[in-house]
Amino acid sequence: MGRAVKEFTKGLWRELPPFRIVLGLCPTLAVTTSAKNGLGMGCAVIFVLVVSNFLVALLRKIIPSKVRIACFILIAATVVVAVELLMQAYTYPLYLELGIFVPLIVVNCIILGRAEAFASRNPVFLSILDGLGMGLGFTMSLTFLGGLRELIGAGTLFGKVVTWSSFEPVSILVKAPGAFICLGLILAGMNALNRWNAKRHENVPPRALEAISSCSTCGGCKLCSRD
Template sequence: MSDIKKEFLKGLWDELPPFRVLLGLCPTLAVTSTAENGLGMGAAVIFVLTLSNIIISAMRKIIPPKVRIACFIVVTASLVVAVELLMQANAYPLYQKLGIFVPLIVVNCLILGRAEAFASRNAILPSIADALGMGIGFAASLTFLGGVRELFGNGTVFGIPVMWANFKPAQFMVMAPGAFVCLGLILAGMNAFNRRQSRKKGETESAVQNSTCASCGACNACDGR
């Protein structure tokens, strides 16, 4: 159970797809002009990623190694067609906003990467945990990025006005260059946070070691230093 939990949690921070391992950047940059678009694309990816991991994991022993990538693409393409039909039937305005990037999920490097690196080599339960963690992390990242761009570009979040009355939106944020700038700032912030956490961890470990040496006076491992 601990292994399954670990596989799920890694996609929420340590291997966060767009911000840590930089996977799936095409839809991340292209569709996140609003939080709604980011959430919609994220939900579609969760659906495709989870079911593709399940199918590929279940068939991993019978898929010929020489054609495994082709098989992965066929499975993913079938699921993407299902997603398109569902979105056309139940969320057509969102489907129109996402446009070509819904069918392009077929070649999303996140989907194929998890199929090749994980689902094709592991059992079904760990593969489900991996897919859900990566998918939720991806959806949260797109929603957050879309929310930030929408906030400063339109003064709204999910279409709801949240800024003051005389706020002047920075239209640059909802344009293509704004996506790169916003992504870069988020990456810089996450790297700074990780460096700070590593520094704190190092200081804590140093303090524990010094406390241990002081309690024993001197030890062979560090000669009292």
């Protein structure tokens, strides 16, 4: 039970995909013009992650190692097609908003990364928990970033006005440069939090966040080695 909880919760903070291990930045930057878009894309990624992890873990012993990457991509592509059809049938306006980034989920590095790094080496139950935890962390990150950009850039949240009448929105935040600005500020905040946490535990402050496969590989924070 202890390991199951650990595998589920790691994606909620310790290995938070966009902000801690800096993965899946393409949809993070592209679709987060609103909280609704971030939530919708996150839910689609949760479905793909959970189902693809389940299938990879289920078939891991019969997939030849030489063609495992191609098989993982094929599994992910099949699940993404199913998600695309479901969104067209039940959430068509959201599907139009997300556009090309729905089929591009298949090349999201989180999907292939979890299949290769975890699901292909672990049993089905733990792989499902890993996909669910990573997906929820990704969804929370996109919804937070989209909500921040929408709130400050348009004065709304989930399409509803939540600001006062004299509020002047910073419209650049709902445009392409705003995604980089907000993401940069969030990553800077995460770095500052890591440094503060390291100093609090009398450890060497971690270096700047990089595109790494796991925060435990950065070597800057000894907290990870205590897990």
